[in-house]
Amino acid sequence: MERWAALELASTIRHDGEGGVADDLATVQGLKDWILRQHAPPAGHDPAAGDVVDENLRLRAVEVRRAVRALFARAVSPTRPSPPDAHRLMPADRAVAHLNATAALVPVVPQLDWPPEGPPEARLSATRDDPQATLLAALARAAVEFLGGPERGRLRACTAPRCVRYFVKGHGRQEWCKPSCGNRARAARHYERHHRAQNGASAQP
Template sequence: MAPLAFEISATIRHDGQGGVADGLATVELTETWIRANAPLVEEVLGGPSVEEMPGGSPASSSLRSRGFDFSALVVDDGVREQLVGVRRAVRSLFARAVSPAPPSKADDGRLLDSATALRRLNEAADALGSAQLEWPDGGEPIVRWAGGATEPVELLLGAVGRSGIDFLASPDRLRLRACPAARCVKYFLQDDPRQTWCSPSCGNRERVNRHYQRKHAG
C-alpha cells in the first residue's frame, strides 16, 4: 500500500451536508495538508536525515531528505494547482483500477483519460531520478533517490507520483474499491471479500437508509 497516494486522494471527501469538500481548495488548506503529510513524503524519498541540535538532540522541526527542507517550501496557488493536478491523475487511475465498478461519485465528470493521467503521474515521478540502495553499517537497507530534482516542489510532486505508481503496480491494486455509500466519496482497500463499505459507519448508514426506503416505498 502507498499511504501518500491515498492521503492525496482523500483530500476529496464528503462535506457532511450532501456535497463534496476539497482539502486542497485554498493555499492555506494545501499548506496544512503538506505539513501533516511530511512524514509520508519523507518515507517515499527515503526517510529524513535527522540533524543534530547542540547537545545532541534531534532537530524534529527540520525534516530533510536529499536536501528536501519543508521550511524552504513556499506554498502558493501555483504549488496548489500542481498538487491538484497530480491528485486528479491519481484519482483517475484509481477509477480505472476499480472498473467496471463505478468510481467515486466525486469523480463523475472530472476524470482524466488514462493516457493523460499516466503521463501526468509519470512526469511527476520522473523528478525523483533513479532509485538507489543505501545500506549503512549496522543499519537497515534504505532506498533513496539520486540524480533528480532538489527543488522542494518537484520533490513533493515526485513523492506523490511515485507513491501512486508503487501502489498501482502492486497486488494491492486488486483490493481497491470505491465506497458505494450515498454520502461517501472515498476509495479504500478491501480487507475481506465480503467487505462492501469503507467503514462500519458507512455500512450502518446505508442499512438504515435502505430500511427507510423500503418502509416508505409506495
C-alpha cells in the same frame, strides 16, 4: 513517501459532513496542512515550511490528484467510481502519462546506509534539490507503486450514501470504507424498503 499516500491524496476530496463535498486542497493553506499530516516529507525536505507551498504547487498537486482519481476510477471498473468528479475525469492514457512524467521530475538513486551498529538499509535519494519537484515526484511515484501493486485489485469506491472515498478492501464482505458508512448505508436501505412497502400498501384498493 509510502504508496498509501496515493490513497490519501485521492481522499482529499471528501464528504463535508453536511451533505456536500469538501476539497482539502482548495487553498494553499489546505495543501500545507495536508503535507504536514504526511509523516515523512520526501528526501529530508519540509515542503510545508517557508514559501515552498504556493499556488503553483497547489495547482500541480491537484493535477496529480486528478490523474490518480482517474486511474482509481479505471481500477474499480466496471463498478461505479467515486461520484464527485466521475463526470469529468482525465482520460486514462493522459493520466498515465502525467503520473510518469511527474515521477520523473526528480531522478532518484539507490543509496546504502550501514551504521556501525545495526543492519544495512537501502533507500532512494533524490538527485535534485527542489522541494516542490521532490514532493510532486514523490506523490506520483507513490501512485505508480500503488497502482502497480497488489492493492489495486482490492480498490473500491465506497457505496454508502454521500461518501466519496476510495478504500482498499480488507476482507471479502467489506462494502464500505468505514463502519459509520456501513451504518448509514444500512439505514438508507431500511428506509427505502419501508418506503416501498408503504407505497405498495397505499396503492392497493
